[in-house]
Amino acid sequence: MELRSAIGARRMRRSLRSEALAPGMLDELLELARRAPSAGNTAATAFVVLQDDEVARYWDVTLPAERRGSFAWPELLAAPVLVVVTTDPLAYAARYAEDDKVATGLGVGPDAWPVPYWFVDAGCVVQNLLLLATDAGLGALLFGAFEHEPALRSALGVPDHIRLVGTVALGMPGEGASLGRSAQRPRPPLDEVVHRGGW
Numbered sequence: 001m002e003l004r005s006a007i008g009a010r011r012m013r014r015s016l017r018s019e020a021l022a023p024g025m026l027d028e029l030l031e032l033a034r035r036a037p038s039a040g041n042t043a044a045t046a047f048v049v050l051q052d053d054e055v056a057r058y059w060d061v062t063l064p065a066e067r068r069g070s071f072a073w074p075e076l077l078a079a080p081v082l083v084v085v086t087t088d089p090l091a092y093a094a095r096y097a098e099d100d101k102v103a104t105g106l107g108v109g110p111d112a113w114p115v116p117y118w119f120v121d122a123g124c125v126v127q128n129l130l131l132l133a134t135d136a137g138l139g140a141l142l143f144g145a146f147e148h149e150p151a152l153r154s155a156l157g158v159p160d161h162i163r164l165v166g167t168v169a170l171g172m173p174g175e176g177a178s179l180g181r182s183a184q185r186p187r188p189p190l191d192e193v194v195h196r197g198g199w
Helices: 003-009 025-033 052-062 074-078 089-095 117-135 146-156
Strands: 045-051 081-087 139-143 163-171
Touching: 003 117, 025 045, 025 081, 025 117, 045 052, 045 117, 052 081, 052 146, 081 117, 089 117, 117 139, 117 163, 146 163
Parallel strands: none
Antiparallel strands: 045 081, 081 163, 139 163
């Protein structure tokens, strides 16, 4: 699939089958996904990969068994792979304290950054992963940890200073309803979002 086709075909898929990914496929996707822009080449996006039986640990923390019966997307729970995308804000401060970046003043700590580029860069990695999954014929869904971030961080052994950006579920597309209501929402016309020469 060409890039333009992958961009046009990419959708958040909530219906996934439990069958395992082909051997080596996940590592190939992650290797390519991390080849995204990164401020100062900090490259502080990392992955916690849960496969097969490990996936249940994630749902035990974020979706207790008593709530699963009413969960709107039960086929999402069948995903054979969950990739928890993380980022390290302290790595950005450390990188920008180095000689070639110290003049920016961003090396004093994450609070010095007017825009938290660790999230921007991680978002670029996530978009790569979503497009690569589409290209590989997989279904993929990005969703957040929200209020579960501290508990999930603890359950997965993630250090306290690392932020969980989101989780990408990966698997072969399922038969059930896959697209959420948001997929029906039209995008605004291009002339509403492009401001030429100024706002």
